[in-house]
Amino acid sequence: MLGEAAVLAGCRFYAGYPITPQNELPEYLSGRLPQVGGTFIQGESEIASINMIIGATAAGARAMTSSSSPGISLKQEGISYLAGMELPAVIANTMRGGPGLGNIAPSAADYFQATRGGGHGDYRTPVLAPSGCQELAEMTFLAFDIADKYRTPVMILGDGMMGQTMEPVVFPDPIDPKDLPRRDYILDGCKGREPRAIYSMILDINLMYQHNLKLLEKYEQITANETRWDTVGTDGAEIVVVAYGTAARIAESAIEELAGRGPKIGLFRPITLWPFPTKQLRSLSENVSKIAVFEFSAGQMLEDVIMSVGDRAEIYFYGVPGGIVPTPAEVAGFLSSVNSGDGKVGRRIEV
Amino acid sequence: MSGEPALKYEKVFGRPESLKDNYTHYCPGCGHSIAHRLVAECIDELGLREKTIGVPPVGCAVLAYNYFNFDMIEAPHGRPLALATGIKRTVPDKFVFTYQGDGDLAAIGTAETIHAANRGERISTVFINNAIYGMTGGQMAPTTLLGQEATTTPGGRDARYHGQPIDISRMLAVCDGVVYIERCSLSGVKQIRSAKRAIKKAFRCQLDDLGFALVELLSPCPTNWKMSPKQAWEWVNKVMVNTYPLGVIKDTTGYED
């Protein structure tokens, strides 16, 4: 699904190293990319793969790699280079339980890694968190567009559950790479022009300072233009659940289960995790009494929620780490506890 | 003017077009500057400058894009051959080469080196073996000789304690994707001429779509060897070649030299 979306979005280069639960993607692309004149390489490691991506994007291709949590850890140096060199690329992470080798169950424990840089240096990675197959297809196009527009690596963050879900999808119109605007910084030989160099090492501290300021300005633009979120039934809600990805879908079912019993509950779903929809959540929290955070982790997005909400509303948290996927009934139990304040499921976060 | 004929000047030596008119930061007597010049001359003579994309390493040659007069891209330490693979597969009609030190190519980047070579990537590699980590100040390299003093081998490299020096060129030769590997040196006029011939041949392998080719260059690092440039040349010629004998290691090209 993600594979076909990538090809339709004009991706012509993929390199990756097998890791469960995302092998369907490279397996699909290994046959599909050659059909459209693209290149598939099974790299010897995640490190090699991300570096192949650096080469391919520098030479002008829309390029993508993918992995799952431990493999994404290995790619971090390369992602930092992409950010420093200002090269576009798309990285898909199908998260699994961790730390260490962890397990292959759907988890969402890589939020910190995805949104806090992951690699070294003062940089940011736009992170898109679709919550279903249709959105995943659209986000794949968006990921390549944001990458090209801002010359930045972009991460698509999903979980194992999404990787295994089958849903009907309508793909956006295919993009022919030839129709994309030509990037004027790529390396294609210096015929008829001055040679170009792409690098991230800037030894002069003043120039490095300027480069950091330039990146910062770009990140501010991305925050202003690309922040995305969704709300369901938040108007007049007393409690608002904050959840992303698959967790948001489970939360939605839980809210439906509780409908008509007790106070009105809405859903706030960040779609970009960086930039986090801080302002939007903040203004929403002015009008609700309780914010209920639900994550497949021990509490990572929670920190962004705390920074957004502060003491404007009471914050409750229910996080299930390790790859366990709670049922809608369990999440409904959490929401009932949030309502009654009995503390049976989840806990109150004191700010 | 008398009736004497005007003097005619003919240019017999100059800067290759593929080298920019910049001072390098290389130390006096360093092999890197010689290797740069040889690479530039070969690229000029083969008419490749305008279709070349070079990938320098992290190491003393990290700033090579300030010296070479064609497109270049920095690679993370050890990853030039993975990155070059991404380039070459995207633009197969371009000429792509990597330029790497021994730490870059034979320690941190060993996996990338072996697999790119084994895939038979149509890439040419210039491998600078100076038996030391130059850029970081003289620590042990994978190629440091037994007995050689580095800042992390006090008393000299000991096989049992630090491991043996690695001969990556011979290791690569067993890969079927590799068509040509030769070891040359940069410490003497004869040696330098031979190195140039080898580099050019390695480049031809790519142009003729034969496979992966690599030239290893034994390269003096007077600074971290704590020698004068002259002593460093002598050390290459008398000592280093015993561990790394010069000559062709693999050649399935069928080229007549």
Ligand SMILES: Cc1ncc(C[n+]2csc(CCOP(=O)(O)OP(=O)(O)O)c2C)c(N)n1
């Ligand atoms: C990931 C990473 N690890 C370590 C370094 C530090 N480092 C830079 S160059 C280098 C070794 C260079 O030695 P070599 O490859 O032999 O090249 P030379 O400088 O001798 O030409 C090291 C360890 C780095 N830049 N990145």
Ligand code: SF4
């Ligand atoms: S430290 Fe050694 S390798 Fe580096 S520039 Fe100086 S002589 Fe050359």
